[in-house]
Amino acid sequence: MEFSERKRKILKAIVESYVESAEPVGSKAIAESSELNLSSATIRNEMAELTAMGLLEQPHTSAGRVPSHQGYRIYVNELMNEHRLSLEETREINKALKSKVSRLDELLSDAGKVISELTNYPAYAVAAPAQAVRIKRFECVYVDANTVIAVAMLDNNTVKNRIMSFPVGLEEDFVKKLAAVFNANFTGITGDEMSAELISAAEKSTGDSCGAVAALASFAISALAPETVRRTYLAGAPQLLTLPEYRDVDKAHRLLNYLTEETALEKVPDAGENGVKILIGAENVAEELKDAGVVLASYDLGNNMQGVIGVVGPTRMDYAKVAAYLSYIAKEMKQAAKGGEIPRLLEHPAEERNDEQ
Amino acid sequence: MEFSERKRKILKAIVESYVESAEPVGSKAIAESSELNLSSATIRNEMAELTAMGLLEQPHTSAGRVPSHQGYRIYVNELMNEHRLSLEETREINKALKSKVSRLDELLSDAGKVISELTNYPAYAVAAPAQAVRIKRFECVYVDANTVIAVAMLDNNTVKNRIMSFPVGLEEDFVKKLAAVFNANFTGITGDEMSAELISAAEKSTGDSCGAVAALASFAISALAPETVRRTYLAGAPQLLTLPEYRDVDKAHRLLNYLTEETALEKVPDAGENGVKILIGAENVAEELKDAGVVLASYDLGNNMQGVIGVVGPTRMDYAKVAAYLSYIAKEMKQAAKGGEIPRLLEHPAEERNDEQ
DNA sequence: GTTAGCACTCTTGCCCTCTGAGTGCTAAAC
DNA sequence: GTTTAGCACTCAGAGGGCAAGAGTGCTAAC
Numbered sequence: 001m002e003f004s005e006r007k008r009k010i011l012k013a014i015v016e017s018y019v020e021s022a023e024p025v026g027s028k029a030i031a032e033s034s035e036l037n038l039s040s041a042t043i044r045n046e047m048a049e050l051t052a053m054g055l056l057e058q059p060h061t062s063a064g065r066v067p068s069h070q071g072y073r074i075y076v077n078e079l080m081n082e083h084r085l086s087l088e089e090t091r092e093i094n095k096a097l098k099s100k101v102s103r104l105d106e107l108l109s110d111a112g113k114v115i116s117e118l119t120n121y122p123a124y125a126v127a128a129p130a131q132a133v134r135i136k137r138f139e140c141v142y143v144d145a146n147t148v149i150a151v152a153m154l155d156n157n158t159v160k161n162r163i164m165s166f167p168v169g170l171e172e173d174f175v176k177k178l179a180a181v182f183n184a185n186f187t188g189i190t191g192d193e194m195s196a197e198l199i200s201a202a203e204k205s206t207g208d209s210c211g212a213v214a215a216l217a218s219f220a221i222s223a224l225a226p227e228t229v230r231r232t233y234l235a236g237a238p239q240l241l242t243l244p245e246y247r248d249v250d251k252a253h254r255l256l257n258y259l260t261e262e263t264a265l266e267k268v269p270d271a272g273e274n275g276v277k278i279l280i281g282a283e284n285v286a287e288e289l290k291d292a293g294v295v296l297a298s299y300d301l302g303n304n305m306q307g308v309i310g311v312v313g314p315t316r317m318d319y320a321k322v323a324a325y326l327s328y329i330a331k332e333m334k335q336a337a338k339g340g341e342i343p344r345l346l347e348h349p350a351e352e353r354n355d356e357q
Numbered sequence: 358m359e360f361s362e363r364k365r366k367i368l369k370a371i372v373e374s375y376v377e378s379a380e381p382v383g384s385k386a387i388a389e390s391s392e393l394n395l396s397s398a399t400i401r402n403e404m405a406e407l408t409a410m411g412l413l414e415q416p417h418t419s420a421g422r423v424p425s426h427q428g429y430r431i432y433v434n435e436l437m438n439e440h441r442l443s444l445e446e447t448r449e450i451n452k453a454l455k456s457k458v459s460r461l462d463e464l465l466s467d468a469g470k471v472i473s474e475l476t477n478y479p480a481y482a483v484a485a486p487a488q489a490v491r492i493k494r495f496e497c498v499y500v501d502a503n504t505v506i507a508v509a510m511l512d513n514n515t516v517k518n519r520i521m522s523f524p525v526g527l528e529e530d531f532v533k534k535l536a537a538v539f540n541a542n543f544t545g546i547t548g549d550e551m552s553a554e555l556i557s558a559a560e561k562s563t564g565d566s567c568g569a570v571a572a573l574a575s576f577a578i579s580a581l582a583p584e585t586v587r588r589t590y591l592a593g594a595p596q597l598l599t600l601p602e603y604r605d606v607d608k609a610h611r612l613l614n615y616l617t618e619e620t621a622l623e624k625v626p627d628a629g630e631n632g633v634k635i636l637i638g639a640e641n642v643a644e645e646l647k648d649a650g651v652v653l654a655s656y657d658l659g660n661n662m663q664g665v666i667g668v669v670g671p672t673r674m675d676y677a678k679v680a681a682y683l684s685y686i687a688k689e690m691k692q693a694a695k696g697g698e699i700p701r702l703l704e705h706p707a708e709e710r711n712d713e714q
Numbered sequence: 715g716t717t718a719g720c721a722c723t724c725t726t727g728c729c730c731t732c733t734g735a736g737t738g739c740t741a742a743a744c
Numbered sequence: 745g746t747t748t749a750g751c752a753c754t755c756a757g758a759g760g761g762c763a764a765g766a767g768t769g770c771t772a773a774c
Contacts, residue, residue: 026736039748044737062736062755139498141508149516151498151508159506161516237594238617241610249606253598260595383767396717401768419724419767 003053009036010046011055012079015067019318022244024064069281069315072293076278076319083324089118093329097336104301107336109233111309111329116236119322121243121313124265128230129156130306132190135220140179145169150216152223157303160223168210181206182216191224232265245314258288259312270298270308276323276330281315293317297330301337309333360410366393367403368412369436372424376675379601381421426638426672429650433635433676440681446475450686454693461658464693466590468666468686473593476679478600478670481622485587486513487663489547492577497536502526505569507576514660517580525567538563539573548581589622602671615645616669627655627665633680633687638672650674654687658694666690 013034017025027047031040047065050056055071058064067075096114097107108125116123134155141149146169151161181202186194194217203213222228237256246252258264267286271277279294295317296310309330311322370391374382384404388397404422407413412428415421424432453471454464465482473480491512498506503526508518538559543551551574560570579585594613603609615621624643628634636651652674653667666687668679 024736028736040736041738041748041750042746045747048738058737060755061738062734062753064736137498137500139506141494141496141498141510143494143510149496149508149510151506151518153498153500153506153520157520159518159520161508161518163510163514163516236617238610238613241606241613247606249598249604249609252606253595256595256598381767385767397767398717398719398769399715402716405769415768417724418769419722419765421767 006036006038007046007050008079009034010043011050011067011071012075014047014050014056014065015071015075015079018066019316022316024059024066026064029064067316069283072280072315072319073283076280080320083318083320085324085328089325090328092118093325093332097329097332104305104337105231107333108231108307108309109235111333112233112235115309115311115325115329116239118325119311119313119318120236120239121311121317121322122234122237122239122259123309123311124232124234124259124268125310126230126232126265126268126308127301127305128266128308129226130300130304132192132226133158133224133229133304134190135187135224138179138182138186138220140175140182140216142170142172142175145171148175148212150219152220154223154229155303156229156305158229160219160228162219162223164212164215164219166210166212166215170210170212174206174208174212177206178208178212178216181213182220186217186220191221191226194221194224230266232262234259234265240313243314245316255288255292255312258286264288268294268296268308268310270306271296272298273300276327278319278323291315293319295319295322295326297323297326299330299334301334305337307333307337363393363395364403364407365436366391367400368407368424368428369432371404371407371413371422372428372432372436375423376673379673381416381423383421386421424673426640429637429672429676430640433637437677440675440677442681442685446682447685449475450682450689454686454689461662461694462588464690465588465664465666466592468690469590469592472666472668472682472686473596475682476668476670476675477593477596478668478674478679479591479594479596479616480666480668481589481591481616481625482667483587483589483622483625483665484658484662485623485665486583487657487661489549489583490515490581490586490661491547492544492581494544495536495539495577497532497539497573499527499529499532502528505532507573509577509580511580511586512660513586513662515586517576517585519576519580521569521572521576523567523569523572527567527569531563531565531569534563535565535569535573538570539577543574543577548578548583551578551581587623589619591616591622597670600671602673612645612649612669615643621645625651625653625665625667627663628653629655630657633684635676635680648672650676652676652679652683654680654683656687656691658691660694662694664690664694 010030013030014025017029017033027040027043031038031043047056051058051065055068055074056065057068059066093114096110104127108127112123112125135152136155137153139151141151143149146166148164148166148170149161150164151159153159185198185202199213199217206213237259240246240252240256246255264286269277276295276297281293282290284290284292284294289312292312293315294310294312296308298306298308301307309326311326367387370387371382374386374390384397384400388395388400404413408415408422412425412431413422414425416423450471453467461484465484469480469482492509493512494510496508498508500506503523505521505523505527506518507521508516510516542555542559556570556574563570594616597603597609597613603612621643626634633652633654638650639647641647641649641651646669649669650672651667651669653665655663655665658664664687666683668683
C-alpha cells in the first residue's frame, strides 16, 4: 500500500479540517471541499487505506475519521505549509516584547502571555543557564556593625544579594577584607566547586571567628543554585478550558495540575539552537502530556542563558501557525536580549533583576 | 416571624449538611440527624419560614433547601463553632513555613501552597508595603569603568539592585561620590517624593554629565514603585475543578481567568490586624466573585510590610475550618517574619530576596 | 404546637425509537 | 484498472415517554 500523492493530499485535507472543526471528518466533506475532483466513494477507499496504515482513526464505525498521532506527525513533517504571520501579529508580539525589555523576568512573562493570547493555548517560558553559573564579582556593603549586604554578580549578568545580620558587631575593615578574600578565591567558581576546603581556607585568611565566612559562602551557594537562577513562567493556563477536548473537567484538571507543578516545566526539552520542536502525543516524555501536543522553540539569551518558549495544547493543534509564532518570538527575544535596543537612560538592557527582602 | 433558637439550630444543621454533601438538604435528613427530636413535618414548617426569611433557597419545588448567601452570613456570624486544628495540621503548616523562612518570596508561596492543600481550595498570598517604601541606604559597586551595580536597601528590609552600563567610562571616585550624594539626598524618601528638582540638584553636586544620576534616579524610582515591592502568589488554582460547583467548565474558566489575572489579587481587601474576614457572594466587590466565597487573614510582617493570605472557593465552604487555618497560619507567618527563629548561619531571617537579570 | 398522612411536583434515570451521518461493499461505468 | 453510483448497515445522539424517588405543602388529628 503505497503512500501516493493523492493520499497525502487527502490526509492533509483531513488534518486541516479536523484542526479547525474538532469534529471527525467524513468522506463527503473532503470530496466537496478539496479540489481533487473525486467522488466521496473514492475518497472513502483511500481513507480506509489511510486508516489501515495507521494515519487515521475512527472514533466509531459510523463516524468520520480523525488523524492519529502518527498522522499528525506525517502532516507536520511532510505536508503542512509554512504559516506566515500577519503584520498585525508581528506587531503585537513586538509591542509586548519592547515595552519591558530591560528585565528578563518581565520579558519572559510577557512573551508567554502574548503567545498564549495569540494561540489561545497555555504557554510557558523558561530561561536557564546553559552551563553552571559562576560568580563574576563579589561585594559586601557595610550597613552597620550588625548588618552587611552581600552582593554577588554572576556570569549570566545577574546580581543576587542578601542581607545578613550578625549579633556580634563587625569592623568595617573586616567586612572589606571579607569581600576581597571572596573576590580572590571564589570568582569563576560554580556552586559545586565551593568546597569545604576552600571555605575553611577563606576562614583562615580572614581570621573570621563569628561565622561570617560561612554565612557568605552559604549565600554564594544558594545564589549559584540552579533553582535560584532558572526562571519559569506559565501563562494562559485557563485557556485550556475553552477547548472542546478539555470540556471533560477531570481531564482538564489533570493537565492543569501538571502544568502548575513547579517542576513540570523545568523538564521540558529544548529544541536546539533556533529550532522549533513539535512533540505529538506519546512523543512527550511526561505521562500527563501523552495525549497533548507541545510546540517549543529555544534561543540563546546571551550571558550563558538559554531560553525556551513553548505552547501546550491538544494534539489537534494548528502546528504550522503555532510553530510560526514561536519561531518568530524566539528570534525576537534573542534580539531583544542581545541588546538590540538600548533603553533610555543607558541602563543595561535585559541585565537586571530585583533582589529584595 | 421571629428567629427562634430552634430555627437557628435548623439553619445550622442545614448549612453543615450542605457544606459537606453539596446536595440540597431535605427535612427528613435534618429530622433524623439533628438531636432536636422533631418530626420532619415540623422541620418542614420551620424550613418554609426560614425560606420566607430569605435564609434558605429552593432550587426547585421538590428539592431540599440550600442556604442563601444571607443564610451563610448568619451562620458565619452567629452559629458556627470554632474549628480547632488537629496537631497534625498545625505540624504540617509549621513544617511548610519553617523550611524556607529566610526568603519572603518562598515564605508566601509555600504558605499559599500548604493552605491550598489543606483546604482543597485555591489560595493566595500577598505582601504589600503598609506605607510607601523609602530608601534606607544606597550603594554603588564599581565593577569596571563601564559597569556599575546600583544597590538600594529599602525600609522594608528589601534590597534591590540593577546593573548599569555606561558607554563613556567612569572614574571610580566619581562612582563613590555618586553613592555618597544619593545617600545624602535620597534616603528616607518615597518614590513620589523623587522630584525633578532633587535629581537635577544631585546632578549639579556630582558634576555628572553622562546621565549617571538620571540612570540611578530611574533605578531608585522603579525600585520604590509599588508594583516592584508588592508580591502576590496564587496556589492550587486547579483545585477549583474538583468542586461540584465548578463542574461547569465555563464557570470554572471565568473564575480561573479572573484569579490568574495579575491585578485581581492586588485588589483584595485586608482584614485588619490579625483579623479573619469572610466575604460571601455579593459581599465581594469583584463581579467574578459574586457567587464565590472568600476567606482571608491579614498580619503584620514587620518592616513596613503587611501580609494577606486568603482562600477562594464556592459559597458552600467550611468557613469555620478555613478561617481557623488562615488565622493560624497568619499568626505563624507573623512570628516567622518577626524573626522568631534565627536560621543557621546567622543570616537575617525573612529579610532577603534576589535581584537578578 | 406537633405530627401523621397524603396528594402533588419535579428531577433523574432509563428505555425506546427515530434520525442522520457516515461507512463498506458490490456492481456497473468509464 | 480505476472510479463511482447505489445500497444496506452501523451507531451516536436527540427526543419522548415512563417510573421511581425525593421532597414539599397542606390538612386534619393528636
